[in-house]
Amino acid sequence: MSSAPFTVAIDGPAAAGKGTISRAIAAHFGFAHLDTGLLYRAVGALALDGADPIEAARALLPEALEDGRLRTAEVAQAASRVAVIPEVRAALLDFQRDFARRPGGAVLDGRDICTVIYPDAEAQLFVTASAEVRAQRRWKELSGKGDDRTLEQVLEDVRIRDARDSERDAAPMKPAVGARVIDTSDMSIEEAVAAAISHVEMCRGATAT
Numbered sequence: 001m002s003s004a005p006f007t008v009a010i011d012g013p014a015a016a017g018k019g020t021i022s023r024a025i026a027a028h029f030g031f032a033h034l035d036t037g038l039l040y041r042a043v044g045a046l047a048l049d050g051a052d053p054i055e056a057a058r059a060l061l062p063e064a065l066e067d068g069r070l071r072t073a074e075v076a077q078a079a080s081r082v083a084v085i086p087e088v089r090a091a092l093l094d095f096q097r098d099f100a101r102r103p104g105g106a107v108l109d110g111r112d113i114c115t116v117i118y119p120d121a122e123a124q125l126f127v128t129a130s131a132e133v134r135a136q137r138r139w140k141e142l143s144g145k146g147d148d149r150t151l152e153q154v155l156e157d158v159r160i161r162d163a164r165d166s167e168r169d170a171a172p173m174k175p176a177v178g179a180r181v182i183d184t185s186d187m188s189i190e191e192a193v194a195a196a197i198s199h200v201e202m203c204r205g206a207t208a209t
């Protein structure tokens with residue numbers, strides 16, 4: 001396989017299937033994967049512990065990404081709150097850009113990968129689904145882990161985070177002009193993954209010629 005950089009940039013709201021699709025693309029093409037939401041979650045968790053979010057982002061260590069609380073709903077909301085701070089975003093920029101250009105190919109998923117982090121990404125996707133479908137998926141996942149929040153509460157959380165992520169001034173979530181939009185509301189995981197892989201294949205072909 002060629003070791004030339006090739007970047008797959010994937011944006012979209014929470015629980016649309018970005019993570020599953022990103023991991024599948026990384027496995028299929030042998031690319032490295034970065035879930036950029038984890039960076040904001042790590043800063044959010046440190047802020048919940050009382051740290052200054054800007055300082056926390058500037059001094060972020062790889063160990064912070066291992067924190068067992070990062071997948072909780074509380075940390076997700078904290079991540080969305082610290083993500084509106086331009087200095088927090090700026091502190092995390094270089095790491096993400098370097099990752100995007102690592103030799104051998106990279107997949108990054110988040111909210112602003114196509115629009116801000118790496119607009120020259122060879123393959124760009126915006127993975128979305130209706131708020132109701134995303135809440136239903138997240139609720140099922142949480143119930144399976146013994147979380148007793150109701151579907152209505154999960155839907156409310158999804159709506160609050162969508163609004164904050166897409167209405168902020170700094171790098172708001174929106175589909176990039178050149179991104180292929182995949183709405184997974186009525187798709188199986190297999191269909192969504194196949195659509196994403198076929199788009200990346202097409203972009204690889206276009207890059208090779």
Ligand code: DC
Binds near residue numbers: 036037040076113
């Ligand atoms: O993808 P996620 O749910 O783990 O992201 C958590 C929060 O981090 C999300 O609500 C907004 C923020 N985020 C961001 O602003 N930019 C990114 N590239 C990734 C996540």
